[in-house]
Amino acid sequence: MNKFMSVLEDILLPIADKLNNNRYLTALRNGFMVALPLIIFGSIFVVIANLPFLDRLIGEEAYATYQNALGPASAATLSIMGLFVIIGIGFKMVEQRGGEAIYGGVVALASFLVLTPQILEETAGVIPTSALGAEGMFLGIFTAFISAELYQLFVRKNLTIKMPAGVPDAVSRSFSALIPITLTLSIFLLIRIAFSFTAFETVQNFIYTLIQQPLTALGSGLPATIIAVLLIQVFWFFGLHGQIIINSVFDPIWYSLNEQNLSAFQAGEPLPNIVTKQFMDTFIVGIGGSGMTLAVIAAIFVVTKSRQLRELGKLGGPAGIFNVNEPVIFGLPIIMNPLVIIPWLLAPVIVAIVTYFAMDLGFAPKPAGLIVPWTTPALLSGYLATGNNIMGAVMQLINMAIVFVIWLPFLKVLDNQYYREEQSVQATA
Incomplete structure (x- = not known):
């Protein structure tokens, strides 16, 4: 066991360190964090707009009016979440270099809009919301990275307008950004024109066809999900925040899948995806935190x-209810503890497999694309994430039972060890 752990440590720790310190992944992660409050706001109003049995209580016509009144809350946030992520990434990319971060955000957004087709069917001057949401997510991410780098490059080359002393600071900064922004947007305009002569016609079609579709298909499958879950657990075992590391890579895929489900849910159509952001956050992490340690706490008391x-x-119970499990991770402990490595790695993988097939077979509902705040207690989060479906809560309860059973023998071994040590101390006291 010690040799196995040593090999894992030698292989994984350098990889985790590089991922954790990669400025692109850091900007990507922080960019999503900028958008998160808006995404949660939109999700809350989708839940409110789709309260169960409300149509029967107030009638179909009143219910339709009610939904139309609340619709802008999600349309202005969830449906165009890509815009907020792009601004966040551009802002954070420039902020990392100590530049004028706000211009990083606006140049990223403007560059994306330059590349985005502004036509819907035959109506010009209209941008379809799908291009600002899931479909445009990958193009937006790449555009934000490249535009922020170009902007910073032109700033470092001193291609700026220097205003004389006495000019208000806000005016001076604005003129200082003029040439870098102009050059950056001009490059993206040339890229758009160049792609108009290709078979893809737009950069968005190119990115979506060659990159986003294949990656999304891969990320929505069970094998990739198992790998992601396993790596989260392995990194945590060595004291690294596994969620931050793995989410930095998978979040663009999971959010894209999430938005596809949300669009289908709002349209009353079958949900296309099982694996989404909320599949991971609600049915695995959202049961006490990473490793679903709320079930471990229950086993401790039993x-x-x-x-x-x-x-x-x-100590860990109250925090675990709200999916904060650092007391368990550091107090049990889980980090570098060979006695718990098997249940720590095995339980989330088994739960992911069981949940996937339960949803695939129709026993449990698929996530509806609603972003539930990560501190929402288990059962309630499962109910909300599946569009107010009680079977979402039932699935979480089943998952807790699976974790409970897997951990039980290992927890008994650990308990016996601690109990003998306590008895020995009392005997010598």
């Missing part, structure tokens, strides 16, 4: 007798 574990359960 089977353990050592004072150390029972005190840990009292």
Whole structure:
């Protein structure tokens, strides 16, 4: 076991360190964090607009009016979430270099809009919301990275207008950004013109066909999901925040799949995807935190007798209800503890497989594309994430039972060890 852990540590820790310190992945992660409050706002109003049985209580016509009144909340946030992510990435990319971050955000947005087709069917001057949401997500990410780098390059080359002393600071900064922004947007305009002469016609079609579709198809499958879940657990075992590392890579895919489900849910159509952002966050991480340790806390109260574990359960229980599990990770401990590596790695993978097939077979509903705040307690989060479906909560309950059973024998071994140590200390006292 020690040799196996040593090999894992030698291989994975350098990779994790590079991923964690990669400025592009950091900007990507922070860009999504900028958009998160808006995404949650839109999700809350989708839930409110689709309350169960409300159509029967107030009538179909009143219900349609009610939904139309609340519709702009999601249309102005969830449907165009790509815009907020682009601004966030551009802002964070320039902020990392100590530049004028706000111009990084606006040049990223403007560059994306330059590349985006502004026509819907035969109506010019109209941008379809699909281009600003899931379909345009990957183009937006690449555009934000490249535009921010170009802007910073022109700034470093001193291609700026220097205003004389006495000019208001806001005016001076605006003119200073003029040439870098002009050059950056001109490059993207040339790219758009060049692609208009290709079979793809637009950069968006090129990115979507050659990159986004294949990656989305890969990320929506069970094998890639198992790998992602396993790596999250492995990184956490070595004391690294596995979610931050893996989410930086997979979030663009999972959010894209999420928005596809949301569009289908709002249209009353069958949901296309099982694996989405909320599949991961609600049915795996959202049961006490990474490793679904809420079930571990429940097992502590049921089977353990050592004072150390029972005190840990009292300390970690309230936090675990809201999916904060650092007390368990550092108090059990889980980090670098060979006694718990098997259940720690195995339980989330088994849960991911069981949940996937339960949704595939129709036993449990697929996530409806609603972003539920990560601190929402289990059962309630499962109910909300599946569009107010009680079977979402039932699926979470089943997942907790699976984790409980897998952890039980290993927790007993750990408890016996702690209990013997406590008895030995009492005997010598």
